Amino acid sequence: MTRRTFGAMMLATTAACARPPTPPALPAQEDFLDGYGPIADAGYNLPGIPSKYLQGVNRRMSGIYNGEQGPNTLDVDPFAKFLYHVRADGTTTRYPVGVGRAGRSIRGSATMKLKRKWPGWTPTQNMLRTEPEVYGPFREGIPGGLRSPLGARALYLYRGNRDTFYRIHGTNDLESIGNSGSAGCIRLFNQDAIHLYDQVDVPMRVHIRSREESLRVDPENYERGIELPPKIISPEELLGAGAEEMDRPPEFDFDRI
Numbered sequence: 001m002t003r004r005t006f007g008a009m010m011l012a013t014t015a016a017c018a019r020p021p022t023p024p025a026l027p028a029q030e031d032f033l034d035g036y037g038p039i040a041d042a043g044y045n046l047p048g049i050p051s052k053y054l055q056g057v058n059r060r061m062s063g064i065y066n067g068e069q070g071p072n073t074l075d076v077d078p079f080a081k082f083l084y085h086v087r088a089d090g091t092t093t094r095y096p097v098g099v100g101r102a103g104r105s106i107r108g109s110a111t112m113k114l115k116r117k118w119p120g121w122t123p124t125q126n127m128l129r130t131e132p133e134v135y136g137p138f139r140e141g142i143p144g145g146l147r148s149p150l151g152a153r154a155l156y157l158y159r160g161n162r163d164t165f166y167r168i169h170g171t172n173d174l175e176s177i178g179n180s181g182s183a184g185c186i187r188l189f190n191q192d193a194i195h196l197y198d199q200v201d202v203p204m205r206v207h208i209r210s211r212e213e214s215l216r217v218d219p220e221n222y223e224r225g226i227e228l229p230p231k232i233i234s235p236e237e238l239l240g241a242g243a244e245e246m247d248r249p250p251e252f253d254f255d256r257i
């Protein structure tokens with residue numbers, strides 16, 4: 001081997017060692033559907049909704065209202081798992097919802113008299129009495145924020161001056177939307193709860209469809225979804241996160257119990 005050849009080999013080796021390593025491939029970015037991307041709201045960072053939860057009709061849509069209720073009404077179909085915001089011009093925005101398990105959903109009509117951003121949650125006396133093993137550890141309530149079961153927004157339903165203790169609210173339990181499985185309230189993706197909150201005024205009539213009305217108005221989606229099993233969440237799981245974790249969504253939703 002000549003001196004010139006040896007020098008050329010050393011130069012090539014040095015150049016190869018100096019070449020920066022190829023960076024690892026970054027994970028693919030989620031291509032969120034319009035209206036369901038991440039949101040920064042009141043100091044909280046809401047994650048986007050993965051598209052797997054938004055398949056088919058399980059997403060927000062607008063169009064002509066074909067139901068039986070008058071304008072300026074929230075028309076809830078607990079059997080097809082939809083909420084319609086019926087506007088004065090005959091159009092509507094339809095939101096997919098999660099509803100209560102069999103026998104636990106609100107029935108008939110009510111009035112939305114209050115609406116709140118990032119609401120806290122406290123179990124009712126009936127919850128504490130009937131299921132103390134589930135709700136007892138939370139009798140003092142959960143403050144508003146990412147770990148509140150009421151999510152980013154809540155609409156409060158009344159009959160006359162009496163609070164029904166039923167709410168239309170956001171949730172982090174993404175798989176529940178389009179299914180039955182909560183303690184009886186009406187839940188939306190947080191992005192939809194924020195969108196609805198900004199569209200409605202207090203007071204507003206709320207109508208909950210009967211089984212017969214649902215079958216008559218929307219037979220195609222009648223009995224959509226499944227009934228999810230109860231989920232029991234411990235206080236440690238719900239309240240044990242440090243402050244540095246509070247800008248991350250929880251991996252559970254207490255209202256599904």
